Amino acid sequence: MVAKENTFPSTDKTDATPTEHIDKIEKPLQQAHEIFGIDLDASEIIERTIERNGFTALELEEPYTLPTFEEWVTQKLAQGYAGYNFGTFVINEAEQLGFAKVHYGPKNIQTLIGSDGEVVQFEAGGPRREQAVLEALASNGYEVPEVLGHSLASPESTPSGENIYEMLVIEAVMPEYGAVREREAWTPKLARIAAQKIATFAKPVAEVPLFENDPILLPVESLIEMLPRTGDSYDDMLAKIIESYPHLDEPIVVHGDTWFNNIIVRHDDSDIMFVDWELAGPGYKGQDAGRKLWDLTISNWELSDYTDAADAFTDEWCRTDDDRLSLEFGVMYESLRWIAERVRDINKPDTDETTRASIKQGIEDVKTHTLTILDKIDRP
Numbered sequence: 108m109v110a111k112e113n114t115f116p117s118t119d120k121t122d123a124t125p126t127e128h129i130d131k132i133e134k135p136l137q138q139a140h141e142i143f144g145i146d147l148d149a150s151e152i153i154e155r156t157i158e159r160n161g162f163t164a165l166e167l168e169e170p171y172t173l174p175t176f177e178e179w180v181t182q183k184l185a186q187g188y189a190g191y192n193f194g195t196f197v198i199n200e201a202e203q204l205g206f207a208k209v210h211y212g213p214k215n216i217q218t219l220i221g222s223d224g225e226v227v228q229f230e231a232g233g234p235r236r237e238q239a240v241l242e243a244l245a246s247n248g249y250e251v252p253e254v255l256g257h258s259l260a261s262p263e264s265t266p267s268g269e270n271i272y273e274m275l276v277i278e279a280v281m282p283e284y285g286a287v288r289e290r291e292a293w294t295p296k297l298a299r300i301a302a303q304k305i306a307t308f309a310k311p312v313a314e315v316p317l318f319e320n321d322p323i324l325l326p327v328e329s330l331i332e333m334l335p336r337t338g339d340s341y342d343d344m345l346a347k348i349i350e351s352y353p354h355l356d357e358p359i360v361v362h363g364d365t366w367f368n369n370i371i372v373r374h375d376d377s378d379i380m381f382v383d384w385e386l387a388g389p390g391y392k393g394q395d396a397g398r399k400l401w402d403l404t405i406s407n408w409e410l411s412d413y414t415d416a417a418d419a420f421t422d423e424w425c426r427t428d429d430d431r432l433s434l435e436f437g438v439m440y441e442s443l444r445w446i447a448e449r450v451r452d453i454n455k456p457d458t459d460e461t462t463r464a465s466i467k468q469g470i471e472d473v474k475t476h477t478l479t480i481l482d483k484i485d486r487p
Contacts, residue, residue, distance in 0.1 A: 135181040143189035149211045150176040153193055156209050156271040160258050162197035165204070171282035176211075192234070196279055205255045206279035206382075209272050210234050234275035235259070237385035241277065243317035244360075244384065247310070251384055252277040280371055280380070288372040290402060295419030297372060298403060300379050301365075302423035305395045309359045312389045323358055323389045330443040333450050341474040344481060345439060352436040353429070354392045361390030365399040396424050397437020404480055413483050421484055435484055442477040446470050 132138060139145035146152060153176060157164055167173065174182065176193055183190035191212035197205050210233065238257045245251055255276040262270040280286075288297065312318045327349070336342055349355075362369075363386035371380045403417040425431045449466050452458060458466075 132181050132184050135177055135184055138184060139180050139189040143213065145180070145189050145212060149193075152270060152272055153209045153211060155269060156258075156274050157195075157197055157207055159271050160256055160274055160276070162199050162205065162207060162256070162276060164207075165196040165198050167196060167282060171286070196282075197276060199255070203255055204279050204281065205276040206252075207274055207276045208234060208237075209274045210260070211272050233385060234273050237383075238275055239317060240384045240387045243315055244387065247315050249308070250304070250380065252279075252380070252382060277382070283374070285371045285373045285380070287368050287370065290367040291406060293367065293403060293414075293416045294376060295415050296376050297379060298416040298420035299423040301370070301399055302396065302420050304379060304381065305362070305365065305399060306424070308362055308395060309392055312358045312360060315360055318360060318388050321388050323391070325444060325447075327355070327391065327440055327443065330440070330447050333447045334443065335450065335470075339474070340478060344478060345443075348432075348435050348439050348481075351432055352393075354433065354436075357392065358389040359392050361387065361394050363387050363390060363395070365395045366402050391433075391436065391440060393433030393435070393437030394440055395437070396420075396434050397439070397441045400424075400434065400438055400480060401441045404476070413480065417480075418483070425484065431484060435481055438477060438480050438484070442473055445473055 136145070136147055136149070139149075140147050154164070173195055179193055180189060189212055192208040192210050194206055194208050197207045199205070214233065234257060238254055241251050241254050245253070255278060257275050258271070258273065260271060260273040312321075331345070331349075334342075334345075362381055362384060364383060365381070369381060369383040371382055373379065400417060400420055403420055404413055405411050421434070424434050449470050453463050453466050
């Protein structure tokens with residue numbers, strides 16, 4: 108999600124083609140086509156893709172209805188990009204319930220620009236990658252959704268040249284049993300369960316052959332190099348945490364995107380399931396926990412208070428001194444990711460001085476919020 112100015116965004120989808128803020132979206136599909144190259148008939152292609160792969164879109168009743176493709180694109184345009192995957196519930200002849208993720212958009216190319224102007228780009232996620240990740244993790248005892256089907260895009264070989272998109276279908280939970288819980292509705296009980304689940308992800312990378320030769324996509328050293336150094340209390344805390352963190356050279360498996368919108372919550376609060384594993388791979392101990400704690404301390408993508416849920420998450424996670432050090436590192440790492448993205452925006456040649464000043468203030472706000480969270484973790 109690309110957030111508004113002075114908010115704390117997920118940095119996983121900030122690679123969209125730069126565009127001016129869209130205040131009024133009158134023709135979303137036309138705008139998505141003109142700005143981001145999305146097919147004008149994407150909705151029809153999505154329908155055809157689902158049918159050609161032996162599935163039928165499931166009609167849900169209120170209050171569990173999902174947005175149409177046009178509504179989905181409208182939401183994404185309001186966030187500054189056009190999206191990549193459209194999701195909907197599907198069912199096959201064997202009456203297997205699935206959630207289809209149809210890849211209608213461009214590749215998810217992440218871009219970072221350092222203070223020296225160096226451009227770093229890499230492809231993140233995608234249905235094919237997520238299929239491989241889910242199958243690799245399932246075979247190593249991870250609690251992940253089962254893959255029900257995967258098909259590649261076919262622009263030419265279909266009848267009459269009617270192309271289809273790449274699609275991944277994973278097992279789904281009926282909405283009446285579980286759904287994404289808005290972060291403001293997260294309870295201390297759910298936060299504790301999340302801490303317990305995240306702790307189970309952290310196996311050494313060598314135990315999952317798919318990841319064994321992969322690098323950490325955003326190494327902390329590179330993020331620190333992009334950080335404008337001001338000698339403030341944030342810089343002091345950063346140095347202290349890096350010096351105390353003992354796992355820099357010990358990559359573990361991470362989910363990579365532990366925001367609330369990637370978690371299915373049972374309606375009775377008895378359990379949760381992490382979905383959207385496409386960004387999983389090598390990472391740092393505490394990285395997933397730090398992102399989740401950030402998630403519990405913001406509201407509507409704005410910096411917020413340290414909630415009861417955040418308090419419960421911290422208590423559940425910090426069973427040992429090493430746990431505390433890893434969580435502190437994870438919180439700092441997440442803030443570095445955000446600041447690196449803002450530095451990229453500052454360095455764009457078309458960024459005006461008013462916008463630069465606003466971005467710089469946003470960075471200062473995140474630094475302050477980071478120190479607030481760390482103070483809560485480090486309390487007696």
